[in-house]
Amino acid sequence: MSDGAPEGPALSDGWVERQPVVLLLDTSASMARPPDRPRIDELNAALAEWFEGEHTARLRSRVEVCLLTFDSQVRVYDPQRAELVPVAGADPDALFVPLGRLRPPRLVAGGLTRMTEAVEAGLDLAAARHRSLQRQQVMVRRPFLWLLTDGAPSDPEGRPLDARALAPVAQRVRRAEARDACVFQAIGVRGADLALLRVLAPKAALYLDTLGFRSILEVLFQSSDRLGAASEAEETHAHIRQQAENRRLAEELEKML
Amino acid sequence: MPLTVTTDSGRPFRLTERIGGGAEGEVYAVDDGRALVAKLVPDPPDPDAYRRRLAGLVRQRREPRTVRLLAGSPPRVAWPLVAVHVRHPGGRRIDGYVMPDMRAAFAPFPRLLSPAAVAGGASAVGTGPTWVTALAAARSLAELLAGLHAEGYVVGDLKPENLWADGSGLVGLADVDSWQFTDGAEVFPGRMRSPGYTAPERFGSGAAPPDRASDAFALAVLVHQLLMAGLHPYAGHPGDGTDFRSLDDNVQNGRCRLTDRGSVVLPRSVPPADLLPRRLTALFRAAFGGERPEAAVWAAELTAAAAPERLAVCARNARHVHTVERPWCPWCDQAARGADSYPAGGAAGRT
Numbered sequence: 001m002s003d004g005a006p007e008g009p010a011l012s013d014g015w016v017e018r019q020p021v022v023l024l025l026d027t028s029a030s031m032a033r034p035p036d037r038p039r040i041d042e043l044n045a046a047l048a049e050w051f052e053g054e055h056t057a058r059l060r061s062r063v064e065v066c067l068l069t070f071d072s073q074v075r076v077y078d079p080q081r082a083e084l085v086p087v088a089g090a091d092p093d094a095l096f097v098p099l100g101r102l103r104p105p106r107l108v109a110g111g112l113t114r115m116t117e118a119v120e121a122g123l124d125l126a127a128a129r130h131r132s133l134q135r136q137q138v139m140v141r142r143p144f145l146w147l148l149t150d151g152a153p154s155d156p157e158g159r160p161l162d163a164r165a166l167a168p169v170a171q172r173v174r175r176a177e178a179r180d181a182c183v184f185q186a187i188g189v190r191g192a193d194l195a196l197l198r199v200l201a202p203k204a205a206l207y208l209d210t211l212g213f214r215s216i217l218e219v220l221f222q223s224s225d226r227l228g229a230a231s232e233a234e235e236t237h238a239h240i241r242q243q244a245e246n247r248r249l250a251e252e253l254e255k256m257l
Numbered sequence: 258m259p260l261t262v263t264t265d266s267g268r269p270f271r272l273t274e275r276i277g278g279g280a281e282g283e284v285y286a287v288d289d290g291r292a293l294v295a296k297l298v299p300d301p302p303d304p305d306a307y308r309r310r311l312a313g314l315v316r317q318r319r320e321p322r323t324v325r326l327l328a329g330s331p332p333r334v335a336w337p338l339v340a341v342h343v344r345h346p347g348g349r350r351i352d353g354y355v356m357p358d359m360r361a362a363f364a365p366f367p368r369l370l371s372p373a374a375v376a377g378g379a380s381a382v383g384t385g386p387t388w389v390t391a392l393a394a395a396r397s398l399a400e401l402l403a404g405l406h407a408e409g410y411v412v413g414d415l416k417p418e419n420l421w422a423d424g425s426g427l428v429g430l431a432d433v434d435s436w437q438f439t440d441g442a443e444v445f446p447g448r449m450r451s452p453g454y455t456a457p458e459r460f461g462s463g464a465a466p467p468d469r470a471s472d473a474f475a476l477a478v479l480v481h482q483l484l485m486a487g488l489h490p491y492a493g494h495p496g497d498g499t500d501f502r503s504l505d506d507n508v509q510n511g512r513c514r515l516t517d518r519g520s521v522v523l524p525r526s527v528p529p530a531d532l533l534p535r536r537l538t539a540l541f542r543a544a545f546g547g548e549r550p551e552a553a554v555w556a557a558e559l560t561a562a563a564a565p566e567r568l569a570v571c572a573r574n575a576r577h578v579h580t581v582e583r584p585w586c587p588w589c590d591q592a593a594r595g596a597d598s599y600p601a602g603g604a605a606g607r608t
């Protein structure tokens with residue numbers, strides 16, 4: 001996927017558009033299933049392969065990523081300390097790493113699925129980073145939030161949330177998208193409760209149980225670069241759906257390679 | 258079982274590895290004595306139309322206008338040689354085509370847009386690309402576009418990712434299946450738009466289809482990026498204090514350093530605007546704020562600007578090549594402000 005250019009103009013030069021991405025990853029107990037092939041292993045392998053692999057100069061010079069995980073707690077990856085830290089109190093500006101320099105931590109599955117808190121925290125981080133870069137007069141585009149889950153949101157006691165309990169955060173997502181503050185995309189893999197994801201993101205919930213995590217990451221990151229920021233959030237969601245279908249068909253073909 | 262695609266007449270091509278993914282297709286290496294690759298488009302919006310488009314392009318290859326375009330060595334356009342298809346395990350037919358592998362003669366074009374990072378390689382001074390390479394690539398691209406416009410083709414989605422360049426600045430073009438053309442019976446419209454390379458008249462619903470003028474806009478953007486070490490002509494934070502939204506938003510609002518100095522705020526380290534020869538500055542101003550020059554006009558002016566007697570080499574750094582219109586070196590000016598786009602020795606360096 002590399003196009004051979006060692007580095008684009010460095011992010012810090014401010015010559016090119018900047019695209020912040022918050023990746024919200026489900027690390028709850030269900031990700032440890034199935035026991036013989038835990039999904040968390042596949043996710044770890046996909047993260048390592050994608051972030052440590054080659055990227056086009058365009059992606060490398062534009063995209064910065066913040067990793068956020070949610071189980072019983074919501075944590076973010078602190079690149080200085082190279083570990084996950086509680087999201088409360090973390091400095092948003094210190095959490096975003098250029099795509100080519102992110103070395104993801106090894107994630108461990110366990111605990112509940114505090115998805116709503118994760119989405120709230122992701123929206124806060126994205127908004128803070130966006131504001132900060134606008135203040136620095138960096139050419140920053142509206143942030144993307146991509147949520148990957150294999151389950152359903154739960155409350156602090158582990159009881160599943162219903163649509164009504166999700167409504168406030170769903171409304172916050174919709175309002176943010178409507179004023180062009182971000183684009184939110186929810187991806188469900190095997191076991192995910194798509195109906196609830198649709199409450200969270202009515203037009204941007206996608207069930208991709210036939211696509212591996214590695215391909216999902218590729219589709220998401222490549223789509224980040226294919227659409228103008230002028231496109232409606234809705235257009236972005238449709239594009240991701242289309243790209244995912246392309247990649248699924250190609251991936252099945254490639255099994256013959 | 259290997260992945261084999263076949264032509265309508267049953268001729269097989271064996272694919273070996275995936276070498277890239279585009280906006281709508283996947284590109285694979287082909288096991289063949291000649292340097293070939295195959296592009297497959299798993300899920301086009303209208304599969305029948307896509308098949309007719311490919312058949313049309315393959316037939317066009319024999320037409321005099323295309324033969325003229327493909328003359329010369331190496332061929333500069335990755336024209337579809339033959340349409341192929343494969344049956345997906347799920348039953349669906351997936352179409353695509355076989356084309357020359359541009360990697361045989363060219364390197365990816367985007368590297369020319371970050372010259373500071375490219376060391377070594379073939380170039381005028383042997384230390385990486387210089388402004389001479391940038392001028393040569395700009396001229397080569399303009400000539401190529403003028404040539405295909407003269408033959409009635411429109412690229413529609415002209416952008417760095419569809420382009421190739423060799424060490425001397427010769428430019429090639431791929432992704433012909435997104436071009437706009439007619440075979441007399443049917444018009445195949447260009448649909449693709451890419452952020453940063455879309456002409457202002459092509460935004461919004463009911464936007465105009467691509468034409469030579471929208472290609473000429475993308476050409477002017479690319480020439481600016483080549484001559485300005487990658488800087489986009491509409492780069493910058495809005496000068497009126499509002500939030501930045503996107504390059505496209507800057508395009509739509511006319512925020513461009515060359516046409517309206519105060520419309521954008523840029524870091525001090527960008528290449529100075531006055532490094533451009535006067536005649537090219539006039540062309541850029543026309544392209545971004547007036548009567549857009551055609552590709553052929555760009556080709557002629559870039560040829561003139563690239564003449565050896567129009568160029569000077571900096572006494573301090575042989576990679577600093579600039580127009581003779583400037584008595585001092587604009588790249589040294591830039592270096593003094595924190596970034597050297599053409600560092601000596603080709604090492605990626607920032608002062």
Ligand SMILES: [Zn+2]
Pocket residue numbers: 571572573574577586587588589590
């Ligand atoms: Zn100099």
